[in-house]
Each structure stands twice: as structure tokens, then as C-alpha cells.
Amino acid sequence: MSRYNAKEVETKWQSIWEDKKTFEAHADVTRPKYYVLEMFPYPSGNIHIGHVRNYTMGDVVARYKRAQGFNVLHPMGWDAFGLPAENAARDKNVHPAEWTFANIANMRRELKSMGLSLDWSKELATCHPGYYGKQQALFLEFIEKGLVYRKESWVNWDPVDMTVLANEQVTDGRGWRSGALVEKKKLDQWMFKIADFSEELLKGLGTLDRWPERVRLMQENWIGKSQGAKVNFSISDSDDSLEIYTTRPDTLFGASFMAISADHPLTHILLKDNPAIAEFVAECHRMGTSEEAIEKADKKGVDTGLTCDHPLIEGKKLPIYVANFVLMDYGTGALFGCPGHDQRDLDFARKYDLEVIRVVAEGDDEQSPIENVPYTGPGLMMNSEYLDGLTSDDAKTAVIERLEGQGLGSATTNYRLRDWGLSRQRYWGCPIPVIHCDTCGTVPEKAENLPVILPDDVTFDKPGNPLDHHPTWKHVNCPSCNKPATRETDTMDTFVDSSWYFARFCAPRNDLPISKEDTDYWLPVDQYIGGIEHAILHLLYSRFYTRAMKITGASEIDEPFSGLFTQGMVTHETYRSESGAWLLPEEVIHNDNGDPVHIETGEPVIIGGIEKMSKSKKNVVDPGEIIDKFGADAARWFVLSDSPPDRDMEWTDAGATGAWRFKQRLFRFITENIDKIAIKGTEKPSDFSKGALVLRKEAHKAALQVTDNLEKLHFNNAIARIYEFMKALGDFKVSDTAGDPWALREAMEIMVHLVGPMMPHLSEELWEMLEGEGLLADSPWPQADISLTVDDTVTMAVQVKGKLRATIEVAKDEDAKKVEEIALAQISVQNAIGDNPIRKIIVVPNRIVNVVI
């Protein structure tokens, strides 16, 4: 018996697919399209198991849809700009480009060894001028349409990476990449007007019915829509006023102070003459924005000495404080404090001994003074003059009406989403194609001068931006007046690169950034697959870009990804030596007693928790070694088989071995029984043995259920069904009946098709043995014969008082009376009923009989 040689077979089919350009996609309006995309990788050097899981899932979808007759686009590229390349340049003295392209070459080789049905002719790398030059062209169009602007603003400054971060890139006050505490700094920044699209981005979520609910909710929260009012409070004894935003205009009569942000324009004026304010503002800027810092920080403020006139209470004056809890970038950076109905305001009021007024009754009659807990719910108004007795909802409307009448305020919708700052003070990114001219100001580069190419000769020995240090690169003539000017040395946030790559993939070598003809056909992406970690950042930015591209006329679509699937992580057990050092999985073996020990020293090993694979805990497995040991097919099979795809899965050697065993078993069964099957193309005989009929049913049921599971991306269930089918196939013995060899061939062919998307190499090999026409990758998906998937007899459960007492075999759709009769004839049923009178018998056709006594 020959063993299946995975290495040989896998490379054989990989080169055949490549030679035949099997997976090259071409737009063809006469055919239905399907665009499958997995989030493209950052070329860090090697693929990891998470990539294997991600790309295997995408590949199964791609191959399955292809077999279903779709014209499938399944491209791959590289999210290739970013800091690690600069770090490598500094640490290892290699040029970022050299480092990146070497990593790409290695990872491309690794991906190819997985046998993915990718169209490599469409490969792109964002660090290639052919890509980023087009990104610059698109950017110029964005400038022209007013989608980008420049403004001096407070930014999140990462002191380790020496660059600006977007709000989305700051978690717990720390940079998403460096982990350093982020500082506030004021810089000239390029901004995308994403906030203008808040409502559209929010509404669009409603159309994304093939996105996980979770991701839509996260985006919804991020956009943070709230309904409220803007109110102008006039500053006492002056012509100036202070505009605030509130979601609780109903509590206006409970106002007892005003608070403005440390960065509020009014604060800026006041601090000049008031050292106390100046000192407080400085303190606010020193304070971190981390979770701990915020939790520990008291609600603090400093009295400006100014007051506001209450808009609805004649003669009432409200002191204005600069307060540390007021954010400049939410609402108007100013608020009125209502201690009775807001915890934060109450804390502040207690600290500075300010009035606490209850204006909303709790329940019907709870009107007691507020003590330590504010009442934040709805209720009937009180202490509020003309509002008294109204519900808080009605009071909101009434207050807004009054304020509008007086020209003091209006109903407003506020969003938390802020504009996206894209400037980064880095070398390895897409240069922002603008020039700063003393005479003309900020001038976009001329389209014919694109791409603005990164200079090769840069050094990384100084902190800061190498582009800025470069002796000549930034010195150019103004495109407008031709006088000496300076090129912008900031580069774009790498999230810009990934905000439109899905569109570029449709025609990656086109002169235009986006080929409308091609995107009209291919977009939107039908199935996008990637990690949940991009639920906000990348996906929201891409949705913004899609809208912006519609405005520039580059594309027509509304949403970039009509289907989104977020796959879970791959985890692994952790191992430590007794000294506490982390150990790699391959350093651990089990000794004769079954205890885990170190492979070399024999020392006992402590098995720790199952955690996300990470280099620091060494609980990683190398895909290259896995593929080498088990073969790509087995690796693919295992990452799909055990856990539902959206959940975390644990990588275990035993599981991979199981996959490997199945592969061997299938191969063996077909090679050993190939001489028993009917000759290819034999006409279907009419005479089948009983066993053959059973097999045919199993085959067609499997075809139906696997199809169904693949449609739903329930890969683990699809695999379970295949295992069941394999068992039936293995049990089948060809008899003398004429139809049996034919049935065996049919079953084998169906099996090979069903396994195909998951184990493409093995199934091509088997398809060839079965003398299948052309490549399996090109052949259509098996259609289940529905008449074979329904049995003519069914097993029905018989319950007495809801407890199972027997099962009966009856004809499908058997008459209820007859079923009842058979059920009641069962000894076990009669025993259970005993002497009790039968009150009712419920018969659910083909499922269950329940005798109620």
C-alpha cells in the first residue's frame, strides 16, 4: 500500500495551478462575480498560524464559490508601510525597502505552500510607488473636493515612536504599537473630514446585514450619536457668550455652575492674566489620559471669577470654572453643571460647595433632596417654574422651543466621531503630495509630478523624521509660483493605505487609482474576512474612503464590504520550566509516565493556561514546520475542523494528527478501491444493491449538508458531515449488483468535490485518479439529488408525558392515526402508560408522538 506523499503532491498541484493560471480573474459582465478578500498581512517576516486560519477560510469560500460557477476574485497583497521596517533599519542596518521586500518574498513563498487559490497576478504592496503614487493622486482629488484639510491641533504624540497617533490608535492612553504613554502636543495636521460623514456612516450600518452584530454595535458606539441642544449662556456684564452642549436641556433649572475645558478658547484668553488658571491648565496637560489616571483624578477646577446669566432664570448667575473633566473635542468644550442629575457634576459641586437642586422627581413623588447619588432617570419636573409637572421628555422639547424663541439655543445632534488626523512624522509611509510655499501657502503637487517618491538615501541615526533630515529631498520649487519651497515631510498614516486597497485590487496596474470599469464589476467585496481587532479602525476608515471615492467619482458603491466575517484567534497551551522560564511547545515532551518534561534536560514542565499565541510566552507554532510535518492540506483541515470559525481555537498536535489521519484514510480508501468503480462515463444502471442505495443517500445528503454549512461558513460542521460520509463510504462493500460500481464512483466523486475546498491538493490528486475532467478546481460543485436526501421511512420518538419511551420506524408522512396505533402498540409505551387514562396524543408528523396521561 502506498502512502500519500503530501510534499510531492502539494508542490505538484501548486505548480500546475500556477502554470495554467487557474486562479487569474478577469472581469466578465456576462458572469456573476464573487469577491473574496482576507485582510492583507503586514510583511513582518513570517506568516503565523493566525494567517493560516484566516487565509484558509477565505480560500475555502473562494474555491467553493468558484465551483458554484461564480467568477471569483481572490487577490493578495501587502500592507507594507509602517514602523517595524524603520526599527529594523535602525537595529539591523538594512534599508526599510530591502527589509520589507525580503519579508514579502519569504511570506509569499510561505503562502504559496498553503495552496491558496489566489490571483497572484494582482499582487500589490502599498510601499511600491505603483501603489502609493496612486494613493497620492487620490489624495489630490480629496483635497480638491474639500475632503481633507490642514489644521493646527492637539494631537496624541507617541514619544517612543516619535509620531502622531489617531484617537483610534490610542488605547488606555497608550500607543497601539509602542505601548508608550501618549502625550498631548500641538502640531499642524492633515485631517480627513470623516466626522462630516457621521450620520451616513451610522445609517450605512443598517444596510450591512451580513456583518457581525458586534462590529456594527462597536462602530455605532464609536460614532456616538447623541441628541441634545446647544445653548448660549451670556457671560455676565459683557457682550460675549458661552456655548455649551447638553443632552439634558430639561434639567436647565437645576444648573448651578458652568465648566469649560482647559483647551477652550476662553480659557486661553483668561490664563494670560490669571496665573492660577495658567497653572491649572498646565496641570491638566501634564495629566495622562490613561484609564488609571482618569479614575484616580479628582474632579477639579478653578474658578475664573466670571459668571454666566441663567437663560431662563432672571437674575441667576452661574460661576464659570475651568474643569479638568471637560473635553475640548466633545460638544463645544463647555457645559453647564447640574449636580442633582449627573454624578460628575455632583462630585464637583460637593468639592466646591455649589448648590444641588433636584429638578426631576423619581417615580411619582420622590422629591427628597439629592444626597450622594444623583438621579439620572426620567421623571416629572419640579423646581422648574413653567416646566413643573411635565415629563422630562416633554420638558426637553419645551425648553428647546423656548430657547429657540429667544435665539439662545437650538436642538442639536452631536457625534463623538472626530476627524481623522493622517499626518505621521515617519519615513516609511506614503509621502503627502503637497508643497509649502512662503508666497502661495500650501500647494498640492501637480498630478503629472506624481508619484512623489521616497528618497532611498536616508539615515535613521537621529530621532525624528528622516525625510525632514534629508539634505535635498524636501527642497523643491513651488508648483504654483516656481519659487523655492519645501515639500511636506509628513507621510500618511498606514491606515490610509488599507482604506482603498480592496478597490485597487480590481485593477492594480491601471493608470487611474481606481478603474471604474473594473470596480463597477467587482465591488463591493462579497466576503471580507479578518480579525475583530479591526472592528473600528480599518473598517470605519474604509467605509469613509468609499464615501469619499464616490464624491470624487472614482467609484459608485456605497459600502466596501457587503459581507464581513471576523475569525477567532489561535491559542495554545503555555509551558514553563520550574525556574519560570517560558518554553516552546517543541521543547516539551511527555515521558513514560505521561508527565510533561523538557526534551533535553528532562526537568518537569508546568503546563499553564491556553492563551493567544505570543512570542513572549513562546506558545507559538511555526506554520512552516506544521506544513512540513503534516502537509498543507492537513493543516488547513485542522484549523477549520474543531472550533466554530468566529471563536478562538486551540492548536494541538493531537488535533493536527487527527486531520492527518483523515487525509491518509481518504487517500487509502480511494487508491485501494479504485479498481472497483465503474468506468468513467458509464451510463447509470437501474439496479442497485441495498447497500449501494444507502451509500447514494449518504452521498447526496452529505452534498446537501456540506453545501449548506459552507454557505453559512460553518466549516467545522461541514467537516463533521464529511466524516460521517467517510464512514458510510468506508463501510460500503461492492456487491454483484450492476449498479454498485457506478454508485461507488459517484460517491467517491462527490467526496472528492466536498473535500476539495478544504484539502485542495489531495482532492486534485484523487480527482486525477478518478479520471475527472480537467482540474477539480475548475469543475462544478455537486448537485445533491433531493429525492435521495429524503428517506421513505423515518424514525419517530415516542414519548409518554414528555419522556422518551420508544422509537418507531414508520413510513414518511404516515397517517397520524396509524402512527398513533404503532406507538401505542410498543410494550415500553404501554408499561409507561400503565392504568392511566390517555388524555391526549400529540403527533408531530415525522418527528414525535407524545402520549399525555
Added chain:
RNA sequence: GCGGGUAUGGCGGAAUUGGUAGACGCGCUGGUUUUAGGUACCAGUUCUUUACGGAGUGGGGGUUCGAUUCCCUCUACCCGCACCA
């Protein structure tokens, strides 16, 4: 604090959405072969009981002939956001 999710054997997980709970895989137990094996095959494997039977999907309650599934309530864990006015 706000929002969301999850809970089923020793483990990963199934269950056509109210109809035989535990499919399938891993592990384990016993057996049969064998070319050494971490090979292959067969049987078994929720708990309890000698058996008949009984119990059982995080806990408690409810609706129903019937609940893993629907409702109420509690508990535990996980995730996202968070000084958002």
C-alpha cells in the same frame, strides 16, 4: 458606569430554531491485527444504578403535551467603550 456576548460530557463542540440532547473530532477504556511505532481496524465512553429505572444543557422559577431553544430572575466568566455633558 454604559453597551454586548457566553455558559452543553474529561476537552473542542453539534442539535433542521419548541420535538429522540451530546452529531463529528480529540482524549480515554477494552479487544483484534501488525512491518517497529505516536500504525490500522472493531467495540465502548454524560452521570447514577447489578438491573428495571432515575437524573441531566451554570443556579432558581415560569410558559408548554414537550424547553439547550421562549419568558423572568440570580451567578460566573469574556469582550468593546468609557470624565462623552
